[in-house]
Amino acid sequence: MVTVQTTVNILKQQLRHQLAVLPVDRTAPILNIPKSLPKKSPAQAWPSLPPEVTLTMFDRCPSKDQIDLARHWQSLSLTKTYDVAAQAASPNWYVLNIPDHWQGELTLPNELATHWPVIFVCVGKSAKVTFTESRATAGGLSVYIIAAPHSHIHWHSTHTAAATGQWYGAAKLDSNSTCQWSVLDAHHGANNATRTIVNHHLGTNGRGTIIGLTAATDLSRTFYTITNAHLVPTNSGDVIWRAVVGGKAKFDLNSWVKIGAAAPQTASFLDQRVLMRAGTAVVRSVPNLVIDAADVAASHRATISPIDQTAKWFLTSRGVLPRQAEQLLIRGFASELMPYITNPVITTKFQHAITTL
Numbered sequence: 268m269v270t271v272q273t274t275v276n277i278l279k280q281q282l283r284h285q286l287a288v289l290p291v292d293r294t295a296p297i298l299n300i301p302k303s304l305p306k307k308s309p310a311q312a313w314p315s316l317p318p319e320v321t322l323t324m325f326d327r328c329p330s331k332d333q334i335d336l337a338r339h340w341q342s343l344s345l346t347k348t349y350d351v352a353a354q355a356a357s358p359n360w361y362v363l364n365i366p367d368h369w370q371g372e373l374t375l376p377n378e379l380a381t382h383w384p385v386i387f388v389c390v391g392k393s394a395k396v397t398f399t400e401s402r403a404t405a406g407g408l409s410v411y412i413i414a415a416p417h418s419h420i421h422w423h424s425t426h427t428a429a430a431t432g433q434w435y436g437a438a439k440l441d442s443n444s445t446c447q448w449s450v451l452d453a454h455h456g457a458n459n460a461t462r463t464i465v466n467h468h469l470g471t472n473g474r475g476t477i478i479g480l481t482a483a484t485d486l487s488r489t490f491y492t493i494t495n496a497h498l499v500p501t502n503s504g505d506v507i508w509r510a511v512v513g514g515k516a517k518f519d520l521n522s523w524v525k526i527g528a529a530a531p532q533t534a535s536f537l538d539q540r541v542l543m544r545a546g547t548a549v550v551r552s553v554p555n556l557v558i559d560a561a562d563v564a565a566s567h568r569a570t571i572s573p574i575d576q577t578a579k580w581f582l583t584s585r586g587v588l589p590r591q592a593e594q595l596l597i598r599g600f601a602s603e604l605m606p607y608i609t610n611p612v613i614t615t616k617f618q619h620a621i622t623t624l
Contacts, residue, residue, distance in 0.1 A: 367391035442470030513544030537567035
């Protein structure tokens with residue numbers, strides 16, 4: 268069984284490796300962290316956790332090195348949305364250990380996602396794990412995944428209705444590991460939500476994909492910063508996002524592909540499309556490519572468009588009611604995501620969400 272001290276040592280090793288590759292922003296203050304930390308029982312925090320998966324809970328950040336690691340990851344995300352010092356003040360810090368070769372599904376308890384937890388997830392070699400997390404209330408969450416070689420991770424997150432707050436997810440991918448983030452957001456009313464997702468490719472032959480579907484209406488405000496950062500050769504990644512925006516909503520999507528000078532033979536693609544419904548919504552969709560290496564395959568596509576009135580007229584001329592014709596076109600637009608989802612459980616969730624658009 269992996270101990271907490273082993274996990275902290277792993278984090279220190281990863282920190283030293285990453286700091287050797289890219290500079291870290293050290294401008295944010297570090298809080299005073301006690302030498303001895305009172306441990307809490309994880310039974311109340313995550314009652315359904317399998318016995319072979321270990322969770323350790325701390326009153327505050329268990330290691331200054333982890334704060335440095337968190338700060339480093341956030342410095343790569345090109346966003347100032349999150350304050351590392353504020354995370355350090357969180358009373359809910361966790362280290363979750365997935366053993367080597369373990370396979371299964373884990374569901375983050377709803378109560379856990381509402382108290383701004385900071386979760387370090389250490390996934391063992393050749394493990395295959397699916398995380399699901401959903402929230403319909405105010406709150407915040409920070410997730411840092413460290414994927415060992417040949418591991419496969421899928422983190423699925425659903426936010427609906429009044430799910431306001433900030434959400435941060437980052438993954439460090441080792442050799443031959445894969446990580447897929449999938450996001451389903453349905454925002455309406457006057458809620459304000461922010462998401463940041465970062466994949467850091469630090470091992471060869473890894474693959475990281477980020478897939479998202481957002482439905483935003485009324486006075487909702489949603490802000491996304493999505494990054495695939497490739498730091499070593501021969502890895503790949505995709506960002507595929509679809510959004511349906513209407514009413515007086517404000518939708519902001521800022522996506523990045525970053526390919527370092529030491530990452531030739533990388534393949535990375537951005538594909539973000541926004542469909543505008545009736546209303547006075549404000550949309551900003553910006554793809555960004557930063558390429559410092561030769562011999563790479565990188566491209567992007569970004570569109571913002573209204574519903575195709577010609578296609579709608581064609582459907583209504585065949586007897587389809589106007590509202591039903593609009594729904595068919597929206598669902599067809601969102602269904603473009605389906606070929607990119609590799610997990611059958613998550614496929615079902617997306618299919619259900621699309622039918623409600």
